[in-house]
Amino acid sequence: MLSLAGVHAYYGDSHILHGVSLELAQGEVVCLLGRNGAGKTTTALTIMGYLAPRPGKVTFEGKDISGWAPHKVSRAGIGFVPQERGIFPSLTVKENLTTMARHGDKGRWTLDAVYQLFPRLQERERNLGFQLSGGEQQMLSIARALMLNPTLLLLDEPSEGLAPLIVREIMEVLRTLKREGLAVLLIEQNLRAALDLGDRHYVLSKGEVCFKGTSSDLEGNEQVLRDYLSV
Ligand SMILES: Nc1ncnc2c1ncn2[C@@H]1O[C@H](COP(=O)(O)OP(=O)(O)OP(=O)(O)O)[C@@H](O)[C@H]1O
Numbered sequence: 097m098l099s100l101a102g103v104h105a106y107y108g109d110s111h112i113l114h115g116v117s118l119e120l121a122q123g124e125v126v127c128l129l130g131r132n133g134a135g136k137t138t139t140a141l142t143i144m145g146y147l148a149p150r151p152g153k154v155t156f157e158g159k160d161i162s163g164w165a166p167h168k169v170s171r172a173g174i175g176f177v178p179q180e181r182g183i184f185p186s187l188t189v190k191e192n193l194t195t196m197a198r199h200g201d202k203g204r205w206t207l208d209a210v211y212q213l214f215p216r217l218q219e220r221e222r223n224l225g226f227q228l229s230g231g232e233q234q235m236l237s238i239a240r241a242l243m244l245n246p247t248l249l250l251l252d253e254p255s256e257g258l259a260p261l262i263v264r265e266i267m268e269v270l271r272t273l274k275r276e277g278l279a280v281l282l283i284e285q286n287l288r289a290a291l292d293l294g295d296r297h298y299v300l301s302k303g304e305v306c307f308k309g310t311s312s313d314l315e316g317n318e319q320v321l322r323d324y325l326s327v
């Protein structure tokens with residue numbers, strides 16, 4: 097359903113991605129791993145249309161979405177949970193959720209449904225974005241992406257900077273979404289979480305894919321674990 101073919105990306109003159117190719121099928125959870133600065137966020141921004149591939153091609157559900165504007169990419173069905181979470185600090189939890197709604201009450205994800213998934217958000221409904229803890233902000237960011245009723249969820253390091261208990265809670269939610277058949281592209285540095293949840297994995301190094309394989313391929317590849325994931 098998502099495919100990147102020979103994607104290069106630049107910030108100004110800095111050449112960051114050097115021909116990244118990646119495939120994700122319906123219902124799959126695919127992880128994108130790699131050290132700090134490997135190009136994971138740059139890959140996410142290129143999928144979402146914040147950066148244009150040059151050259152290279154991004155295809156989603158049969159459509160060439162290379163160079164589409166971000167709002168158009170999300171409307172096509174990719175829910176994005178950015179690394180910096182991107183919630184509106186001066187809007188309430190409820191407002192953050194309802195401004196993103198798509199399909200009204202007809203889609204799988206309504207306000208009630210996301211509150212059921214994250215009861216904490218309902219308790220905090222009237223709080224402003226900036227009043228939330230880091231974990232609650234991350235939940236809000238995920239819930240907000242779901243309100244678009246996406247067919248693919250793209251998360252950039254959702255466990256970063258969070259306490260282990262909250263990480264477990266968020267991973268449990270992702271497991272629920274996987275069980276429902278939602279496709280997920282998960283950028284992670286938490287290898288344990290990635291191995292638990294992911295069907296397949298890509299490892300990036302210096303803007304290139306240096307490994308791809310299943311969880312057991314990755315667990316068995318000491319060289320990749322040592323050289324590219326500092327395990
Ligand atoms: N706005 C920018 N302008 C110029 N260079 C940038 C910019 N953003 C990132 N870079 C560079 O691009 C490279 C890849 O960065 P990227 O953010 O994609 O890495 P990452 O794998 O997401 O790392 P992290 O795990 O720390 O989030 C790094 O060398 C980084 O310094």
Ligand SMILES: [Mg+2]
Pocket residue numbers: 136137138179252
């Ligand atoms: Mg990043």
